[in-house]
Amino acid sequence: MAEELKLFRTWSSPFALRIVHALKIKGLEYETIFEDLSNKSDSLLQYNPIHKKVPVLVHNGKPICESLVILEYVDETWKQCPLLSRDPYEKAKARFWAKFGDDKLFSSIWNVFTTQGKEQEEPIAAAVQNLKLIEELLKEKKFFGGETIGYLDIAFGWTANIISILEEIMNLNFVDEEKFPLLSAWMQNFSNDPVIKECWPPRDKMIVKFQVMREKYLKTVVSQ
Incomplete structure (x- = not known):
């Protein structure tokens, strides 16, 4: 079964852009959901009920929040083009x-x-x-x-x-x-x-x- 990747972001967020860069470097296909932070979607509030902000990466239905945390998750999940040193x-x-x-x-x-x-x-x-x-x-x-x-x-x-x-x-x-x-x-x-x-x-x-x-x-x- 194909993996499902969704990225909740805004067009301008520099923190969400981190995830875009990482996914592109890894060569991963994903769906982008652009959010209006003045009118947040029910999905965003469901996936990130604590901070209620972007970015949120949803991998096979499981949400990961906070850009630096997401970067590490992406690097640990997909080993190609490693971002972090293994040392x-x-x-x-x-x-x-x-x-x-x-x-x-x-x-x-x-x-x-x-x-x-x-x-x-x-x-x-x-x-x-x-x-x-x-x-x-x-x-x-x-x-x-x-x-x-x-x-x-x-x-x-x-x-x-x-x-x-x-x-x-x-x-x-x-x-x-x-x-x-x-x-x-x-x-x-x-x-x-x-x-x-x-x-x-x-x-x-x-x-x-x-x-x-x-x-x-x-x-x-x-x-x-």
């Missing part, structure tokens, strides 16, 4: 830095995006420091895991897309070749990979979406 220490390091990316790096950059003027100074300093740590991971490497795209590249993949969009909206420059030569080169290598490149959401739509989000956040702060 326990290397695997643990990759998990650590992936969590760092979500808990520290993403939040620090988001704090810059949702502030302005002098209020941005502290978030910018924190974001730059976090980016420096990521830069260090790439010494003598094309990708975080070596010569091919792996788990940590996919986990950090949002940086290659979202950062430049936020930079354009705010007229700031977080990552340039002079300050972050390794990270800049990685972003190019990752973004230009044929599998990755075909999956990016439309840039113009992303800019409009995040512009609206920024204006909304700033208005909320002013009104408080």
Whole structure:
């Protein structure tokens, strides 16, 4: 019997895009169900009743939630084109830095995006420091895991897309070749990979979406 794979996502979610990248790299066929998070489907609420968000991967009727958890599930279930090292220490390091990316790096950059003027100074300093740590991971490497795209590249993949969009909206420059030569080169290598490149959401739509989000956040702060 053929395996059933369904991916619940939105068109713009960088976290859901991780799963798209992983499934494409693995060469797996799957059905995409696009969700409107302002009007969530009964299926999404059934499959992810705790967080009620995307992504959710449904494999033969069984739901797996949270993007980093899904990445590991995909890698353990389908062995072709491995994403994680089989070495326990290397695997643990990759998990650590992936969590760092979500808990520290993403939040620090988001704090810059949702502030302005002098209020941005502290978030910018924190974001730059976090980016420096990521830069260090790439010494003598094309990708975080070596010569091919792996788990940590996919986990950090949002940086290659979202950062430049936020930079354009705010007229700031977080990552340039002079300050972050390794990270800049990685972003190019990752973004230009044929599998990755075909999956990016439309840039113009992303800019409009995040512009609206920024204006909304700033208005909320002013009104408080």
